Amino acid sequence: MTSYNRDTLIENLLDQTEIILKKAIEWQLIPHSTFALRPTSESWSANECLQHLNSYGRFYLPAIESVLSRSEKTESSTQFSPGWLGNYFTKLMMTPADGIVSKKMNSPKDHAPKTIIESPMVISEFIDQQEKLLALLSTAKKVDLNKVKVGISIAPFIKLKLGDVFSFVIAHQVRHVLQAQRALVNTGVVEEKLKVISLMSLD
């Protein structure tokens, strides 16, 4: 399996998070009535996409922060090799280079948005999470991404390598931010496309 240079991987994840964050900052200017509008009765509004991501962030960001605070700082081990399960999750979440998500996935019930929350609150929480993620990624430049492990949300006893957790959390975010962007395009609010940086560009 491919192995990545740690700093290259983290720089790539920082860049993707930066793009997502910039997008969310622009979305602050969209009125709630539009941001919470569903393109069809079946598909999520941009508001719901971000609520969904927020609910994952509430689990993963504190989990990552807690393992990072306990992990040994090291300058060595500059390579990261994805684990098989972690890599599977990342690939599953990943968006193709053309930005069109072909495979429809059902989100776990626990993480599906249930109520309408005012968009400024949803966007603000999402922005806070992205800023936190940037800080955690920077801290992670000093640890071994193979040895540090994080339990996953659907089964906390399954622990994955930190490098995998960052990769699939961010791939998952890209997926739903693109979905939010499409919802806004389909409701006629936004025209431009979000630039996607694929993890593949590392090879």
Added chain:
Amino acid sequence: MQLIDSIQKLKTFVFSLHPLSDVEWNDFASIWQQGEAKRKTILTAKGETEKTLYFITEGVQRAYYLTAEDKEATIVFTYPFSFSGVADSFLTQTPSLYFFETLTQSSFLKTSHSKVMELLDQYPNFERFISRATAFTLKGALERQVELQTFSAEQKFTTLLTRSPQVLRLIPHKYLASYLGIDAATFSKLLSTVRV
């Protein structure tokens, strides 16, 4: 932005405050180097003494105070093209009470306190330039004090957005709310109701 373009912006900014002679300007222009920082990089932490003077060419930065309860109060924003850094710590060479950080990817020119001091010792006219720059900073700080004490939330909001409308698209609104001393919910309510 190329170094030469940044220096040209610096010249325009400096000369609008106080013209320098060719010799003074050439010496001043030669003490700068380029720098950049990613989003949310702390450039000066509380307790450190500010050794650097920045001239911002790209991005938004802020200085903030951290309360005993870990609450952040945004004191000032800086944008292109102007000086930046913790001004009072730089001028007095005493420890900073504030954190100074980037809020977006930023580019700047930077120079050191000691190099600025050398020019101050050498040229009386350069000292006049620094004094004038400081005076305008003081003027701005006092005007802001008046706004904070007498303006309604809506007036503060309108004033900020008339002065710097671009920030709405560039930075998270919590920083703007913190700068105005209003809560985030009030800020988003104003955003949806007030036409600027």
